[in-house]
Amino acid sequence: MNQQRPTKKTTIYDLAELVGTSASAVSAVLNGNWKKRRISAQLAEKITRIAEEQGYALNMQASLLRREKSKIVGMIVPKYDNRYFGSIVETFEIMARERGLFPIITCTLRDPELEVEAARTMLSYQCEWLISTGATDPDRITDICVTSGARSLNLDLPGSKAPSIISDNFAGARELTRRTLTNCQTRLGTLTPLLFVGGRASDHNTAERVRGFRQAHADLQIAVDESHILTCGYAPEKAVSALEALAKAEGALPRGMFVNSTISLEGVMRWIKVSHHFDGNAPIIGCFDWDPFVALLGQDIEMVRQDVKGMLQSVFSIIDTGHAPSARVELPPIFD
Amino acid sequence: MNQQRPTKKTTIYDLAELVGTSASAVSAVLNGNWKKRRISAQLAEKITRIAEEQGYALNMQASLLRREKSKIVGMIVPKYDNRYFGSIVETFEIMARERGLFPIITCTLRDPELEVEAARTMLSYQCEWLISTGATDPDRITDICVTSGARSLNLDLPGSKAPSIISDNFAGARELTRRTLTNCQTRLGTLTPLLFVGGRASDHNTAERVRGFRQAHADLQIAVDESHILTCGYAPEKAVSALEALAKAEGALPRGMFVNSTISLEGVMRWIKVSHHFDGNAPIIGCFDWDPFVALLGQDIEMVRQDVKGMLQSVFSIIDTGHAPSARVELPPIFD
């Protein structure tokens, strides 16, 4: 258990002195710019060795202060409590590192104030790109970025002031609804409208999914019951209370459901379990999101997976080229 | 769509000129140190207003370079693909922000090389504390920290060179095993030894859990079958092949299982599904980890939850006080 107190850190000046050369030579060698400075291989080798021996670590603060580009890319994410955002973050980190960028990520708990505070903080750290994932107010973040000379991108939830890369929610929801309706027909023998649960009516994705949901019903000439569109928010508890209230008001609930995210699905499954409403005749569900345990353990649950890899490839192609597409990028989600 | 190119950033000198004062006054006011510098409320107000108007943003790199403390706390985490690490990261961020620290997190995919590279990068950014969560080689990271004058802490997986905060894996596994054995007896009417699946024999936690597993069997005077301890790694595919191989070698597998993490459980459930090995008589499982969908949808699956909140409270009490406990901190996991 060997925790020392701050030993004074080694700088390139210390190294220069030790080697008997100048700080600029050290800097050039350590940055790999020594071919263009035509430093002798011998000197370079010596510098590298001594740096190693001394456990030298670059002071990024100083380096960044002097440099023009920080290579820092920031990402804001609402939560880490589901596979979707988890894989976004993981993939983002991997892809950023692949191109020598330094990713910094922070979760903002769907709190608009925290979002802007986090954005400001990241900009203080000189991040060059800020990716807002599922942000409640992406345009506000873009505004902040613009005044700091940083570029911004919206992922998952679109904004109007920066390029947006999202899923094709309309087409995805339409297909998921179609499949779920078909599943209902197969299992129950009748073609009845579904219940829509979860998400915020005000957010773009939910609106689009509701639109796809309606379209799929219209495609089969089934009337949608307006009181059966429960855009009650994402949190599990919200879904629980919404279902509880609807059951109280209407009695028997539809056997078929469209659930908007695994977060909401958690609430739906919880309510199904505690309410015993469906005991003996389990509902048939389509979920706009994916989770391995639901796939493995769920009965009659169809899922769509958003194309995380594809979305991040779009993100990084914009970052790589600096050239943003003029239109919103919409990627088809994936059905197994 | 309004993405400007880098407008030159406003500095405190620009502000000073605009206000008609000095950079030091601006700095003091913007840092809230103006009472001790006895700057007039008027000047302070004017500076604040102009800064606002200009959309001034502190250059943290410059600030940090000059300052002695960075207030940056780093965390290394293996993956974001399960609820356990997700909640560790989320809680870490929240608690760090509560005390005015700046959290930076990175996932290292259980890759030892990436771990040390990530550690070095974080130290370059002058992070003062580095929390290694589930690191494959925590002592190596501590060594790196020591040479940079940073402090390190181990979370989840212990090391020998820095304070470690972990779950009481032995006691947790013993109790989980006891419960699972009891469940087996209740459901099947016989007291038979369990199969242990997942984790690495070389890692401390797995070793302790195996020890608890053995102890619980011993407590009930049941002999453990050595070929039934499959510490095959964490990845789902590893569990799949281990079960496949065992089934091929031995025929019928035990109905009762101890599964070491939800990651491995994913593989176990997958194999159960595709192999049809247990069709009609589902296994009785205890899982050292927690997931909401397993809790909701799983049949006969007992789970333990590690005390994430408690562990991070220990972490931050060390960071807050700077005073590390002499012994390893072990927190009891939580049974529902």
Added chain:
DNA sequence: TTGAAAGCGCTAACAG
């Protein structure tokens, strides 16, 4: 009450 000035550690001209 306020300003001037030094310097954190590094990079990138510019001189040799």
Added chain:
DNA sequence: CTGTTAGCGCTTTCAA
């Protein structure tokens, strides 16, 4: 091939 120098933007004495 290599060293000297001038800052990057900020904080913090030290003087006034």
